[in-house]
Amino acid sequence: QSALTQPASVSGSPGQSITISCTGTSSDVGGYNYVAWYQQHPGRAPKLMIYDVTNRPSGVSNRFSGSKSGNTASLTISGLQAEDEADYYCSSYTSSDTRVFGTGTKVTVL
Amino acid sequence: QVQLVQSGAEVKKPGASVKVSCTASGYMFGSYGISWVRQAPGQGLEWMGWVSAYNGDTHYAHKFQGRVTMTTHTPTTTAYMELRSLRSDETAVYFCARLWVGPTHSPDYWGQGTLVIVSS
Numbered sequence: 001q002s003a004l005t006q007p008a009s010v011s012g013s014p015g016q017s018i019t020i021s022c023t024g025t026s027s028d029v030g031g032y033n034y035v036a037w038y039q040q041h042p043g044r045a046p047k048l049m050i051y052d053v054t055n056r057p058s059g060v061s062n063r064f065s066g067s068k069s070g071n072t073a074s075l076t077i078s079g080l081q082a083e084d085e086a087d088y089y090c091s092s093y094t095s096s097d098t099r100v101f102g103t104g105t106k107v108t109v110l
Numbered sequence: 111q112v113q114l115v116q117s118g119a120e121v122k123k124p125g126a127s128v129k130v131s132c133t134a135s136g137y138m139f140g141s142y143g144i145s146w147v148r149q150a151p152g153q154g155l156e157w158m159g160w161v162s163a164y165n166g167d168t169h170y171a172h173k174f175q176g177r178v179t180m181t182t183h184t185p186t187t188t189a190y191m192e193l194r195s196l197r198s199d200e201t202a203v204y205f206c207a208r209l210w211v212g213p214t215h216s217p218d219y220w221g222q223g224t225l226v227i228v229s230s
Contacts, residue, residue: 001172003154036216038155045205045220046147046155057218089155091216098171099145099213101155 004029004090004102011108017078020105022090023071028100030071034093037066037075041086049088050075077107085109112136114144114206114221121227122196129192130224132206139163139182143209144189145217146180148202156202160209161189169213196228 005023012018022029022037029035035053038046048057050066053073063078073092077084090102117131132144145160159170161180168180179192189206204224207217 032214034214034216045223046207047220048216048218051216051218091155091157093214096172097169097213098159099157099216101147101157104154 001028001094001096001098001100004092004100006088006090006102006105008103009106009108011110012077012080013110014080014082016080017076018080018107020075020077020088020090020107022073022075022092022102024073024092024100025071027095028092029068029073029090031095032093033068035066035068035073036091037064037073038089038091039084039086040089046089080109082109112208112219114208114219116204116206116221116224119225119227121229123230124196124198124228126196126228127192127194128196128226129190130204130206130226132189132191132221134187134189134208137208139187140184141210143212144180144182145207145209145213146178146191147205147207147217148200149205149223150199150202153202157213158191158204160213162212163189193226196226198228198230200226201228202226 037050040046143162146158163182207220
């Protein structure tokens, strides 16, 4: 199972919006509405930010939103803040009854 | 509150085995599963598999089949992941994460991670 494809890095200024893409295939992202997004700060465990493509867990800021079109899912962070600087990973359920993660995207707040 | 606390760092020689524990609290252990994910230094996340705390069912990622065993012990609300025949390129932080029902659901709460160093 190959990792989902994400851009290596995305940057933006405070207050701006950025979008991170996550491209898979019809056997994972495109085939199911089971895409999740995780935020990971250095040396820390991942934190669930979005599940089932668009849903936010309790306590996650509404500045984070998810969407999907075809084989590509996206995470949008609006009103970018310094604390959003972190690595972000997408994850999808697959036709092999397992999950696969994305390659990861480093978000830099300029 | 939901907490997953993992065992401490390990140093192993190539060819050895490691067993990492993950003790859960703050929720009904038997109603969820535990997934295991690893992260090599400076690399991304890699799904290893999951175990149901309800009935012990397991599902391992293809690349780990035959080398990994995931179990749970309900009385102590602890999950275990044993990886055998370790290679030096398997130095990584190993995470456990709570998983409801199965892999269609996203792991939500994560342990702090256990660093496993494989070196001769």
